[in-house]
Every structure is written in C-alpha cells, then in structure tokens.
Amino acid sequence: MSLVAAERIKLFSTRSPWWCALVAIALPIGFAALLASQGGDEVPLTVGTTQAANGLGRAVIMVMAALAITTEYRFGTIRSTFQATPNRVSALLAKTAVVTTLAAVIGELVAFGSWAVCRWIKPEADLALDTADDWRSVAGVGLVFALTAVLALGVGILVRQTAGAVALLLVYSQLVEGLVTLIPRIGDDIHQWLPFFAADQFIGNDASGQPPRDLPLSPWGYLAYFAVIAVAVLAVAIITANRRDA
Amino acid sequence: MIEAVGLTKRYGKTLAVDNLSFTVPAGRVTGFLGPNGAGKSTTMRMILGLDAPTGGSALIDGKHYRDLHHPLRTVGALLDAKWVHPNRSARAHLQWMAKSNKLPAKRVDEVLEIVGLTSVAGKRAGGFSLGMSQRLGIAAALLGDPQVLLFDEPVNGLDPEGILWIRKFMHRLAEEGRTVFVSSHLLSEMALTAQELVVIGRGKLISQSSTEDFVAQATENTVRVRSPQLAALRTALGRAGVSIRDEGESLIVSGMDCAEVGELAASTGAVLHELSPQRGSLEEAFMQLTGDSVEYHTEIADGQVPATLVPAGK
Structure with missing residues (x-):
C-alpha cells in the first residue's frame, strides 16, 4: 500500500494529470451538450447517443497515462523509483493501480456528466436508465477508460519517450483502426478484432454509422x-522493464 | 561496506567495466577516481541494481541491492541531481520517496533542514540552481538515514562554498561510521576529500589504497638541490649512481634523500643554496598510473599535466 501511496503523491504533485483530467472531462461533456442542444429532431437522443463523444475523453486519458510513465523516463525519476523499490514489478503495478483508478473515476464522471447534461438540455427525451444495456453503456465507460489507461501505460513503459508513445x-486509436475498414474484402473482418473497436462495442458506441452487423462477440x-489485450501489453512492458537497464 | 567482485559490464563491443573488484570500508570516505568514461557511473548503477552486470556482482553488507528490504534505509545515493521532475516541489519529491520506503513524513522536513532547503521546499525543483539540486539530491540520499552512501560527482559545477560544504558533510558522515563512496574525476578534490582511493581507468582497477599511499607509491620522491658548485656536485652525484635531472639552476635528484645529498655535498665541499624534498602531486600520480587508460586522449605534451581533467560529461 505504501507503494500505491508513493505513486499517488507522484501523480498528483505535478500539473499535467490535473489538466488532462479537466480536459478529459470537459471535452466530451461539452460535446454532448452541443449534440443535445443543436441536434434538433432529426437526431433522436438516446442513452447511447449521450455517450457518443466519450472517445475524446478516452484519447486524453491515453495521453495522461502515457505521460505518467514517460516523464519518469525523461526526467530520470524512474531510476529513483527503482532505487527506492528494486522490485520493479511492484513499483510499476502500483503506478498502474493509481493511474487506472483515476482513469476509471474520470470515465464515470464523463459518462454520467454527459448523460446528465443531455437530460438537463432535453428533459423531454427518453434518457431513463431502464435496462441493463443502458447501464452498461453509461457506467461501462469507467471500465473502458481504466483499461485504456492500462494499455497506454504499457505502451509508455515500452516506448519510454513521451512523443513516441x-x-x-x-x-493508432484515432486513425489506423478506422482506415482498416477501407481495406477491400478483409477490412471489416479485421476491424471487428481491433482493440478500440472492441471497447466501443462494449459501451454500444458505434461511431462508424454502419448498420448493425453480426459480430463475433457479445x-x-x-x-x-x-x-x-491491455493486460497483455502491460505484462510485456513490465517484463521488459524488469530486464533492461534503468 | 560495499564489495565489488569481478564486476563486469559490456555494452555491445565496449567493455565499460572490466572484472572490477574492490571494497569500500565503513567509517572512511572512499574516493572513486578515474578519467571520464572510465566506468565510474556504470559501476555505481550496478551497485544500486539499476544496471544488471554482465558478470560478477556488487554486494552491500553482503547482500545484493535487489534483496534489500526498503533499500533507502540501507543505501542512500545521489547519482544525478537532475533526476527530479521539474514541476514537482522539493518536498513532494522527498515525500513520495519517503512513502515508498515507509519512512515517517517528518523525516522529509528533517532532511530538508539538514541540507538547508527548508525555505524553498514548496518551490518547483525545475527552478533550482545546480547547487540547490545537489542539496536536494543529498537530502534524498539521507532520507532513510542509511549506513551506506554513494555520491556520483557531487561537486560537479558547484561554487567553492558548495564544494566546501559537501566535503565537510562527507567527512561528518564517515565520522559517524557510515560507508561513504564518492566518485570524481577531480583529482585535487579527491586528495582533500577521500581517505581511501579506488582508482580505475577504462573499466579496470588500477589501485586501491589510502590516498597517502597512492600518492607516495605512484610519484617518485625527489630532492631539489641548488649550489654555486653545481658541476662538482653533479659529478659527485653521478659517481654515487643516482639519477639526476637538470631543472633551470637546480638539480633534481632521485634515489637519495635530503640527508644523503647534504652529506655528499659536504664531502664534496659544495655550498648548498637549497636542499628540499619534492612530493609528487596527486595529478602526477594519477596521470602516471592511468596514462594508458584514458579513453579520449588529448594532445597535451608529456609532463604538462592539467590541474583538472576535462569537465565531466556523463
């Protein structure tokens, strides 16, 4: 627990996580507000569409998580960390726990914030959280943000440079996955096995606008x-960090 | 006590540290001396478990660093004063380190007080001068009140006041019975700071001894003699079979002490204007020993030894 406390001090004693958190929350909620207020009648407002913009927050979470580890490499504090905690696996898992928890909290704030702002703007729309699916697509955002942070930390540990990571x-998340669908014939088949597409399916957030199709997984x-995928990337990263010279 | 046994580190084709064995005793300041690129920092990183040795091992009180429980309580180290997040305050930097080794929060204020940073503890470390950063690094090293301390080039870039402070500080730590291991390429500084010397060049051990012995062994002790009857004296000395060298108006005699030279002069009837023992400097000793081990040679003529070598570029 002392390692988690140490990582918590580290994370909150610099400014970038605060800024990232603020932007990660404000951006999707602001976007959801615009969607609800400017949508008119041709865009039906559902529980699902209130969450249409949370990918913006997820992108910022990736930046925050990557920064949390790559700045340690950039400023050499990773060496102080490993000096204080020679068990690198524990040190990196403690960091993962702290960053992931923050990402989950931000995710929930984004999801319920977006949902609440839409309800406030359009009280007449049916936005009640009645079904399990409704709950999944709102409350599930926290889980997706947390796993996204795990993935980004893994990439950050492997790449070490902020800009690169x-x-x-x-x-990858904003361009490559979308471009894969343009590959003739096999594009769609590959696309449905890509990580961020998978994350979107969980919260029922299909940004592609394509008609629903038969998907291999629930x-x-x-x-x-x-x-x-996220845990595998992190595991490879931690094993690598454990072996290489700090 | 720190113990290196056959420590070796290879980076591709380069052998940075080559079968290095030495011990650093407690209660003394031990200097770790060598030219830039000799492998001092690499050795220290291996002692701290940051870099894995290609061969051999480094032990602290008989244990590998990785096996230490809450290592900051056993070993404190300052390898690079710039290893601090520039936007984090000095206090926060020490707080997370203290927390990770379950050290009480009040210890942070204590070490800040020891190094004299209390008034700037809340300021971001990125705005610190090099001297202040070094002090913060020392505060971090002292956090766990460790018995073993490692400092890598701690006086680099400090002003004379800061250098004096660090020097006294290390002596105090050693007097308290701690193991103090401090690296430097500044020979003159080591002569004043260190009681023991571990000297390396190109990753290899050149010598381990007390600083005094190191200088005495490595430099030839000579006698300078001046006399109006220099020619007669030279002939007499030549007959005695010692080596003589001219230096301006005087002779430099090696292989005889002052008493012998004086007696010889008296028996020759030569008047002496000067008869003085010459001690070699640490620089000379160092150059003599590491002459072949300097990785990057400069075009300095033989015998012209610079007071300090090239500034550190780590």
Whole structure:
C-alpha cells in the first residue's frame, strides 16, 4: 500500500494529470451538450447517443497515462523509483493501480456528466436508465477508460519517450483502426478484432454509422477481449522493464 | 561496506567495466577516481541494481541491492541531481520517496533542514540552481538515514562554498561510521576529500589504497638541490649512481634523500643554496598510473599535466 501511496503523491504533485483530467472531462461533456442542444429532431437522443463523444475523453486519458510513465523516463525519476523499490514489478503495478483508478473515476464522471447534461438540455427525451444495456453503456465507460489507461501505460513503459508513445497511441486509436475498414474484402473482418473497436462495442458506441452487423462477440465478450489485450501489453512492458537497464 | 567482485559490464563491443573488484570500508570516505568514461557511473548503477552486470556482482553488507528490504534505509545515493521532475516541489519529491520506503513524513522536513532547503521546499525543483539540486539530491540520499552512501560527482559545477560544504558533510558522515563512496574525476578534490582511493581507468582497477599511499607509491620522491658548485656536485652525484635531472639552476635528484645529498655535498665541499624534498602531486600520480587508460586522449605534451581533467560529461 505504501507503494500505491508513493505513486499517488507522484501523480498528483505535478500539473499535467490535473489538466488532462479537466480536459478529459470537459471535452466530451461539452460535446454532448452541443449534440443535445443543436441536434434538433432529426437526431433522436438516446442513452447511447449521450455517450457518443466519450472517445475524446478516452484519447486524453491515453495521453495522461502515457505521460505518467514517460516523464519518469525523461526526467530520470524512474531510476529513483527503482532505487527506492528494486522490485520493479511492484513499483510499476502500483503506478498502474493509481493511474487506472483515476482513469476509471474520470470515465464515470464523463459518462454520467454527459448523460446528465443531455437530460438537463432535453428533459423531454427518453434518457431513463431502464435496462441493463443502458447501464452498461453509461457506467461501462469507467471500465473502458481504466483499461485504456492500462494499455497506454504499457505502451509508455515500452516506448519510454513521451512523443513516441503519445503519437503511437493517438495515431493508432484515432486513425489506423478506422482506415482498416477501407481495406477491400478483409477490412471489416479485421476491424471487428481491433482493440478500440472492441471497447466501443462494449459501451454500444458505434461511431462508424454502419448498420448493425453480426459480430463475433457479445458486449461483455468484447470487454474481456479488450482487457486481455491491455493486460497483455502491460505484462510485456513490465517484463521488459524488469530486464533492461534503468 | 560495499564489495565489488569481478564486476563486469559490456555494452555491445565496449567493455565499460572490466572484472572490477574492490571494497569500500565503513567509517572512511572512499574516493572513486578515474578519467571520464572510465566506468565510474556504470559501476555505481550496478551497485544500486539499476544496471544488471554482465558478470560478477556488487554486494552491500553482503547482500545484493535487489534483496534489500526498503533499500533507502540501507543505501542512500545521489547519482544525478537532475533526476527530479521539474514541476514537482522539493518536498513532494522527498515525500513520495519517503512513502515508498515507509519512512515517517517528518523525516522529509528533517532532511530538508539538514541540507538547508527548508525555505524553498514548496518551490518547483525545475527552478533550482545546480547547487540547490545537489542539496536536494543529498537530502534524498539521507532520507532513510542509511549506513551506506554513494555520491556520483557531487561537486560537479558547484561554487567553492558548495564544494566546501559537501566535503565537510562527507567527512561528518564517515565520522559517524557510515560507508561513504564518492566518485570524481577531480583529482585535487579527491586528495582533500577521500581517505581511501579506488582508482580505475577504462573499466579496470588500477589501485586501491589510502590516498597517502597512492600518492607516495605512484610519484617518485625527489630532492631539489641548488649550489654555486653545481658541476662538482653533479659529478659527485653521478659517481654515487643516482639519477639526476637538470631543472633551470637546480638539480633534481632521485634515489637519495635530503640527508644523503647534504652529506655528499659536504664531502664534496659544495655550498648548498637549497636542499628540499619534492612530493609528487596527486595529478602526477594519477596521470602516471592511468596514462594508458584514458579513453579520449588529448594532445597535451608529456609532463604538462592539467590541474583538472576535462569537465565531466556523463
């Protein structure tokens, strides 16, 4: 627990996590507000559409998580960390616990914030959380944000450079996955096995606008799939960090 | 006590540290001396378990660093004063380190007081001068009140006041019975700071001895003699079979002490204007020993030894 406390002090004693948290919350909620207020009648407002913009927050979470570890490499504090805690696995898992918890909290704030702001703007829309699916698509955002942080930490530990890790994460999640669908014939088949597509399926957030199709996994199956990928990347990263010279 | 046994580190084709064995005793300041690129920092990183040795091992009181429980309580180290997040306050930097080793929060204020940073504890460390950063690094090293302390080039870039402070500080730590291991490429500084010396060049051990012995062994002790009857004296000395060298108006005699030279002069009837023992400097000793081990040679003529070597570029 003392390691988790140490990592908590580290995370909150610099400014970037605060800024990232603020932006990660404000951006999607602001976007949801615009969607609800400017949507008119042709865009039906559902529980699902209130969450349409949380991908913006997720992108910022990736930046925050990557920064949390890459700045340690940049400023050499990773060496002080390993000096204080020679068991690198514990040190890195403690960091993961802290960053992931913060990401989950931000995720819930984003999800319920977006939902609440839409309800406030359009009280007449049916936004009651009646079904399990409704709850999953709102409350599930925290889980997706947390796993995204795990993935980003893993990439950050492996790449070590801030610019490299952030570029890799953003370009992949924002561009590459979408471009895969353009590959003729096999594009769609590959796409449905990509990690962020999987994450979106869990919260029922299909930004592609394509008609629903038969998917290989259920929403919870997709969450498990995304979790396996995120944890695998982190595991490889921690094993690597444990072996290489700090 | 720190013990290195056959410590070796290879980076690709370069052998940075080559079968290095030495011991650092408690209660003394031990200098770790060598030219830039000799492998001092690499050795210290291996002692701290940051870099894995290719061969051999480094032990602290008989244990590997990785096996120490709450290592900050056993070993304190300052390897690089810039290893601090620039936007984190000095206090927060020490707080997380203290927390990770279950040290009481009040210890943070104590070490800040010891190094004289209490008034700037809440300021971001990025705005610190090099001297202040070094003090913060020392505060971090002292956090766990460790018995073993490692400092890598602690006086680098400090002003004379800061250098004096660190020097006295290390002596005090050693007097308290701690093991103090401090690296430097500044020979003159080591002569004043260290009681024991571990000297390396190109990753290899050159010598381990007390600083005094190191200088005495490595430099030739000579006698300078001046006389109006220099020619007669030279002939007499030549007959005695010692080596003589001219230096301006005087002779430098090696292989005889002052008494012998004086007696010889008296028997020759030579008047002496000067008869003085010459001690070699640490620089000379160092250059003599590491002459072949300096990784990057400069075009300085033989015998012209710079007071300090090239500034550190770690």
